[in-house]
Amino acid sequence: MSPLSTALLALAFLLASSAQDIEDNRVNVSLYYESLCPDSVRFVVNELQPTWEQLAGYMNIRFIPFGKSWSEMNRRKERVFRCQHGPRECLGNKMQSCGLSLLPTQESQVKFVTCVMSKQDPSSAGPECCREVGLDFLRLRECYYSSLSDELQLEAEQETNSIRNPLRFVPTIVYNGVFNPRKQDESLYNFKAVVCSQIPQPPEACLA
Numbered sequence: 001m002s003p004l005s006t007a008l009l010a011l012a013f014l015l016a017s018s019a020q021d022i023e024d025n026r027v028n029v030s031l032y033y034e035s036l037c038p039d040s041v042r043f044v045v046n047e048l049q050p051t052w053e054q055l056a057g058y059m060n061i062r063f064i065p066f067g068k069s070w071s072e073m074n075r076r077k078e079r080v081f082r083c084q085h086g087p088r089e090c091l092g093n094k095m096q097s098c099g100l101s102l103l104p105t106q107e108s109q110v111k112f113v114t115c116v117m118s119k120q121d122p123s124s125a126g127p128e129c130c131r132e133v134g135l136d137f138l139r140l141r142e143c144y145y146s147s148l149s150d151e152l153q154l155e156a157e158q159e160t161n162s163i164r165n166p167l168r169f170v171p172t173i174v175y176n177g178v179f180n181p182r183k184q185d186e187s188l189y190n191f192k193a194v195v196c197s198q199i200p201q202p203p204e205a206c207l208a
């Protein structure tokens with residue numbers, strides 16, 4: 001091997017191992033929530049978004065917009081979704097499933113979810129929040145009116161049921177795939193501290 005390719009290999013190895021180190025120093029956070037739930041709104045706006053601002057590099061966030069919804073077959077044997085806060089909530093969940101599936105970065109997903117959740121009406125939030133993250137609303141609309149949106153919501157239902165069935169509280173916050181009642185309760189009012197306590201090498205932002 002030439003000295004140059006040896007050097008390149010060493011560099012590639014260094015970059016790969018540091019990327020792995022960064023990955024290993026992250027906490028996986030899954031948020032099980034629903035669009036019109038006041039506790040979900042409060043959590044996203046007051047806890048998740050400000051914590052993300054400080055700890056973006058230390059978290060992997062996964063949004064599961066479903067909450068206490070469920071799916072069933074109607075009399076015409078079509079699958080329909082039912083939601084705790086009525087049809088508008090189902091619309092908001094489905095719309096967020098589509099938006100999330102079209103947004104490649106966590107940064108844009110957090111921005112999008114925060115935007116939607118802080119608006120009163122999920123149906124009008126769509127165009128506005130798409131604009132905010134530079135997503136073409138027509139693409140979201142296309143997803144919403146296709147079978148893809150039902151599939152995404154079905155996946156969300158399965159994922160929600162696999163954590164707790166039924167979900168006792170919305171939002172439910174799960175770390176590294178394991179539900180923990182103590183972390184759940186504390187997360188609702190001190191999310192940042194709970195995240196920090198689980199970062200293997202916490203950054204300075206955790207000391208403040």
Ligand SMILES: *[C@@H]1O[C@H](CO)[C@@H](O)[C@H](O)[C@H]1NC(C)=O
Binds near residue numbers: 026028
């Ligand atoms: C976080 O999720 C990733 C991807 O699913 C996984 O590879 C990793 O092991 C998880 N980390 C922890 C601490 O559970």
